[in-house]
Amino acid sequence: MAGTAGKALNLKLKVWRQAGPDKEGRFVEYEARNISSDASFLEMLDVINVDLVKSGQEPIEFDHDCREGICGSCSMVINGSPHGPDRGTATCQLHMRRFRDGETIVIEPFRAKAFPIVKDLAVDRSAFDRIMQVGGFISVNTGNAPDANSLPVPKENADMAFAAATCIGCGACVAACKNASASLFVSAKLAHLALLPQGQAEREQRTLSMVAQMDEEGFGACTNTGACSAACPKEIDLENIARMNRDYFKASLRERSEKS
Amino acid sequence: MSVKLDANIPEGPIEQKWDKHRFSMKLVNPANKRKYQVIVVGTGLAGASASASLAELGYNVKTFCIHDSPRRAHSIAAQGGINAAKNYPNDGDSIYRLFYDTVKGGDFRAREANVYRLAQISNLIIDQCVAQGVPFAREYGGLLDNRSFGGAQVSRTFYARGQTGQQLLLGAYSAMMRQVGLGKVKLFPRREMLDLVLVDGKARGITVRNLTTGEIESHAADAVVLATGGYGNVYFLSTNAMKSNVTAAWRCHKKGAFFANPCFTQIHPTCIPRSGDYQSKLTLMSESLRNDGRVWVPKNKGDARPPQQIPEEDRDYYLERVYPSFGNLVPRDVASRQAKFRVDEGRGVGPTEEAVYLDFGDSIRRLGQKAIEAKYGNLFQMYEKITGENPYEVPMRIFPAVHYTMGGLWVDYNLQSSVPGLHVLGEANFSDHGANRLGASALMQGLADGYFIIPYTLGNYLAGQDLVKVDESHQAFKDSQQEVRAKTDKFFSIQGSKSVDEFHRELGQLMWNFVGMSRNAHGLEEVQNRIAGVREEFWQNLKMTGQRDYRNDELEKAGRVADFLEMGELMAKDALERRESCGGHFREEYQTPENEALRDDDKFCHVAAYEYQSQDSHKMAWQRHQEELSFEYVKLTTRSYK
Numbered sequence A: 001m002a003g004t005a006g007k008a009l010n011l012k013l014k015v016w017r018q019a020g021p022d023k024e025g026r027f028v029e030y031e032a033r034n035i036s037s038d039a040s041f042l043e044m045l046d047v048i049n050v051d052l053v054k055s056g057q058e059p060i061e062f063d064h065d066c067r068e069g070i071c072g073s074c075s076m077v078i079n080g081s082p083h084g085p086d087r088g089t090a091t092c093q094l095h096m097r098r099f100r101d102g103e104t105i106v107i108e109p110f111r112a113k114a115f116p117i118v119k120d121l122a123v124d125r126s127a128f129d130r131i132m133q134v135g136g137f138i139s140v141n142t143g144n145a146p147d148a149n150s151l152p153v154p155k156e157n158a159d160m161a162f163a164a165a166t167c168i169g170c171g172a173c174v175a176a177c178k179n180a181s182a183s184l185f186v187s188a189k190l191a192h193l194a195l196l197p198q199g200q201a202e203r204e205q206r207t208l209s210m211v212a213q214m215d216e217e218g219f220g221a222c223t224n225t226g227a228c229s230a231a232c233p234k235e236i237d238l239e240n241i242a243r244m245n246r247d248y249f250k251a252s253l254r255e256r257s258e259k260s
Numbered sequence B: 001m002s003v004k005l006d007a008n009i010p011e012g013p014i015e016q017k018w019d020k021h022r023f024s025m026k027l028v029n030p031a032n033k034r035k036y037q038v039i040v041v042g043t044g045l046a047g048a049s050a051s052a053s054l055a056e057l058g059y060n061v062k063t064f065c066i067h068d069s070p071r072r073a074h075s076i077a078a079q080g081g082i083n084a085a086k087n088y089p090n091d092g093d094s095i096y097r098l099f100y101d102t103v104k105g106g107d108f109r110a111r112e113a114n115v116y117r118l119a120q121i122s123n124l125i126i127d128q129c130v131a132q133g134v135p136f137a138r139e140y141g142g143l144l145d146n147r148s149f150g151g152a153q154v155s156r157t158f159y160a161r162g163q164t165g166q167q168l169l170l171g172a173y174s175a176m177m178r179q180v181g182l183g184k185v186k187l188f189p190r191r192e193m194l195d196l197v198l199v200d201g202k203a204r205g206i207t208v209r210n211l212t213t214g215e216i217e218s219h220a221a222d223a224v225v226l227a228t229g230g231y232g233n234v235y236f237l238s239t240n241a242m243k244s245n246v247t248a249a250w251r252c253h254k255k256g257a258f259f260a261n262p263c264f265t266q267i268h269p270t271c272i273p274r275s276g277d278y279q280s281k282l283t284l285m286s287e288s289l290r291n292d293g294r295v296w297v298p299k300n301k302g303d304a305r306p307p308q309q310i311p312e313e314d315r316d317y318y319l320e321r322v323y324p325s326f327g328n329l330v331p332r333d334v335a336s337r338q339a340k341f342r343v344d345e346g347r348g349v350g351p352t353e354e355a356v357y358l359d360f361g362d363s364i365r366r367l368g369q370k371a372i373e374a375k376y377g378n379l380f381q382m383y384e385k386i387t388g389e390n391p392y393e394v395p396m397r398i399f400p401a402v403h404y405t406m407g408g409l410w411v412d413y414n415l416q417s418s419v420p421g422l423h424v425l426g427e428a429n430f431s432d433h434g435a436n437r438l439g440a441s442a443l444m445q446g447l448a449d450g451y452f453i454i455p456y457t458l459g460n461y462l463a464g465q466d467l468v469k470v471d472e473s474h475q476a477f478k479d480s481q482q483e484v485r486a487k488t489d490k491f492f493s494i495q496g497s498k499s500v501d502e503f504h505r506e507l508g509q510l511m512w513n514f515v516g517m518s519r520n521a522h523g524l525e526e527v528q529n530r531i532a533g534v535r536e537e538f539w540q541n542l543k544m545t546g547q548r549d550y551r552n553d554e555l556e557k558a559g560r561v562a563d564f565l566e567m568g569e570l571m572a573k574d575a576l577e578r579r580e581s582c583g584g585h586f587r588e589e590y591q592t593p594e595n596e597a598l599r600d601d602d603k604f605c606h607v608a609a610y611e612y613q614s615q616d617s618h619k620m621a622w623q624r625h626q627e628e629l630s631f632e633y634v635k636l637t638t639r640s641y642k
């Protein structure tokens, strides 16, 4: 079926509209008519927005940029699932062929205390950057590096580190968690660096600092239900959380024994 | 009057220029660096690496980006890889060869000295990134793996599956966030630069809009570093992210920074074809796919059979046929043009007949599906999500799309623009790729500029200046805010009936048809008037909604499209004046009998740099300047990939 042209769909949307963080929000219904099944979900919203603008109304605001599942900007809960129904897919990669003609689609922002709503479907995820700035790095100034091949890394570790490093920082894990925990995000960063020889020197301090900042930002506790990994567009592994907990335990024991 | 552009290229043999220059540049002593304030606009590879490195040296850095997090800059989307002359595979690579390939790939329209420096620095970048923990692909022995890219016969591309840009950017972002934690970088996300502020003719600050609160802010500094990316979105449909724009660079242009080679744009051969009118952007399928995929179209016009049913003898592997020595790995401009020729001949495939096949059948049979999956898994998945087709079974359909802009603000060897104190890095400058960029060279250039060049050259600038103290209360900042506010007011006062996107699509269509893969004098003349027409309508018939003093995506877009509507005209003008074909700039009047680009080295072996002059009502005027290029090391020859 080399590229059948898309079918036309008519849909009903219930979209969360909220003018600002302290304003009251509500669902507003829209008709989406004649949407091609080959269009992406965000292109469907673009079509609605052009109509809204032309009729003098404010368009539905949402974060987006790359539209290819890599920048981590897009962030919506679609029919109850962060990033919608498909596994391993960011909102921007979702296509309308996934929906049935006549269906009602409910669209909400990611909801979490640490992610205040900015406007409509856009939320403030700067808490993630603040977690990164306390330890999500290897301290090496520009110009201090040895030859890249002077430090072989077993392929298996390199591959696991890469898998953890593919996190796009979208926050769907937080939105999916009933406690709004950021454990999957934080553990993915920690695992990426902990799996590499370069990351060892600061491993314990990094774990302690990032976990402490995560708590400070108001993210909830992890109870290991795994909703995060199921919603994650990059299918980041839950194993990373177990690794973070082990490292945290070890590091805090040492910290305590050093203090006493 | 035409000014002579001095590129400030150091004297001496090419392999010693940069080392000698580093020695002769003035230094700012460590205690004094603390006294300087530097502004960096942009947090892609170029801006993030510059912010981190400058802060490590001790400068106080203020860093701005339009995204909610600096990690979301467009660099994050780069897929295929980054070049370096490490010669790890021992296949004959060297700094000189990378230099040679890049000059030739750029069709002899780049500065030799810059390109040589880039090749020298390339190896340091890989070292730096590995030390930061960037998880490049490795071989079973634990050492780094390489692959090949277009325009090269050696394997020199380092990669992290299909997410190289993401991993490199996260490395640079982490290094920068470390400095944020240490208080040396102050981060201003969700800020759009809307003006450059000059005091005594020098860049001393910027005016930005806080994209969340709507507030207009002033920020003063001793120097401004611009790293705001490319302008491919002037075509509306491109592989660039939705918010990529020319606004910051354009506002600097209107404040005196020359714009160089605006017509040099890159059309990437392997993108997913567009599917309908609602299309908002195009998705690239990394060029690395051409390592294992074979490009073909049916031999016969109108062959409507599904690709799997077209037997070998009825397929035309046209790149292998026309270019036997480079085959599927010819440079991008050549591959794109060939695809266009096939479509123009009526041999395009797919529902729109505007596509060619990229077929992995042979490689899957030879190497197994697992091996292909390991190399390109995420790209295949991305393709399937967008098209609903499984590329392991059905060949991909691909078509060229606008991807990269070689043109940009003119800079000298020190990356300083024609405005003192304004330095430009990454895709926003014009410097190293000539008329065509080779794959995996943009990431290299962005990081070379940010990690290894600007930390030296900015010090040299600052140490040589006697800067008066300037803060945000200076009249120049007030005037600039006034100007920015007036423009915003204008958007709201028009009260027309067309949305920003509609104007943008209209402009994009004109650009693609007339200033796209092939251009001619008649079309380029006509399109300048038509762009001016769209611009005029824009200012009379734009519909703006929402608030001025809070987040407003329509307002953001309006500002960007207003600038694209001016930029587009300059691109057409430059394309018209460059009466030759070179690299990505293909003028139908100037081609060889085999349809290859025909350069005119006597008349056009130069960089064209435009000085903005005036705008009276709707007519715009520029003065064209030339920087002559000389080729002492790589002999001017006709590029051949046969």
Ligand SMILES: Cc1cc2nc3c(=O)[nH]c(=O)nc-3n(C[C@H](O)[C@H](O)[C@H](O)COP(=O)(O)OP(=O)(O)OC[C@H]3O[C@@H](n4cnc5c(N)ncnc54)[C@H](O)[C@@H]3O)c2cc1C
Pocket: B041, B042, B043, B044, B045, B046, B047, B064, B065, B066, B067, B070, B072, B073, B074, B075, B076, B077, B078, B079, B080, B081, B082, B164, B165, B191, B192, B193, B194, B227, B228, B229, B230, B239, B240, B241, B244, B245, B247, B248, B284, B286, B403, B404, B425, B426, B427, B428, B439, B440, B441, B442, B443, B444, B446
């Ligand atoms: C899909 C795709 C794949 C690619 N793959 C490769 C590859 O494999 N290898 C390769 O070498 N190159 C590749 N490229 C090219 C390469 O990614 C880019 O050229 C490069 O990343 C540009 O980096 P930059 O730092 O100059 O700008 P960008 O990454 O574009 O960053 C621009 C920054 O400026 C900010 N900004 C923009 N405007 C403003 C404003 N007005 N005010 C304030 N801030 C602003 C943005 O927020 C952002 O932080 C690819 C490009 C695309 C589109």
Ligand code: SF4
Pocket: A166, A167, A168, A169, A170, A171, A172, A173, A174, A184, A185, A188, A228, A231, A232, A233, A234, A235, A236
């Ligand atoms: S772990 Fe997954 S869901 Fe969470 S931020 Fe990273 S990519 Fe998004």
Ligand code: FES
Pocket: A063, A064, A065, A066, A067, A068, A069, A070, A071, A072, A073, A074, A090, A091, A092, A093, A168
């Ligand atoms: S828009 Fe970039 S991940 Fe969805």
